[in-house]
């Protein structure tokens with residue numbers, strides 16, 4: 001005997017670009033390019049077990065909904081759009097019990113101008129790299145929710161100011177300790193909001209209008225870049241831990257911060273066959289394998305203080 005123990009479905013990779021025009025000057029624009037996923041959970045079992053499709057909200061309808069609501073709603077910041085979409089599906093379809101929304105926003109920043117009254121051009125944008133801002137929201141009909149935000153694929157490299165020594169050495173070890181190496185990674189950082197502090201999903205709109213999510217994003221990004229650049233890193237592990245701690249200090253409404261960092265190795269090329277020294281000047285990127293280091297830093301519960 002078997003049974004359907006779990007299921008969810010929806011549309012993934014729904015992409016759009018929205019242009020927001022300043023009502024006072026319609027030539028001044030903001031743009032948002034986003035990739036959205038919405039998954040629905042609920043009383044859909046019979047579509048799987050009995051071939052009864054009557055409960056299915058087609059994934060095509062899910063896609064249309066994302067695009068229609070992106071057109072009608074002020075979707076900045078993405079946390080606000082995630083909450084709007086989640087509430088829409090719960091309110092419209094009584095048999096949907098939970099919604100899982102994930103939004104990735106592509107990084108278009110205004111092009112700066114050399115001269116002029118304004119520091120940036122009104123409707124010209126620059127995409128520097130593959131960096132994404134992201135938000136995920138799980139919302140249940142009973143009102144419980146889990147909101148997270150983050151940054152992904154923020155690629156950084158430092159050419160000195162990174163060490164790695166004092167690690168366990170055994171008969172399998174070939175790595176040489178170093179006090180000066182290249183450190184490079186694609187930052188993937190996620191911060192989970194404390195649902196109790198946010199109150200209800202309905203407060204997300206007000207918090208968004210007060211800049212809470214934008215401020216947290218800018219703070220987390222700045223902490224990540226500043227610590228990466230300024231610290232003489234003893235290891236990826238210690239550096240990511242310090243970054244997460246600092247973000248928790250700066251943003252009181254967060255419950256925890258997770259980093260997932262590939263260690264993108266660059267190896268010093270051995271020029272001894274040419275009688276040449278290599279004083280950390282010429283490296284070659286290692287295509288694979290790479291280290292992968294993850295940690296979550298949470299606030300110490302009051303009971304443990």
Ligand SMILES: O=c1[nH]c(=O)c2[nH]c(=O)[nH]c2[nH]1
Pocket residue numbers: 164175234235236237263291
């Ligand atoms: O910062 C590092 N952490 C490790 O765990 C590790 N392992 C390794 O080979 N190099 C590094 N670097």
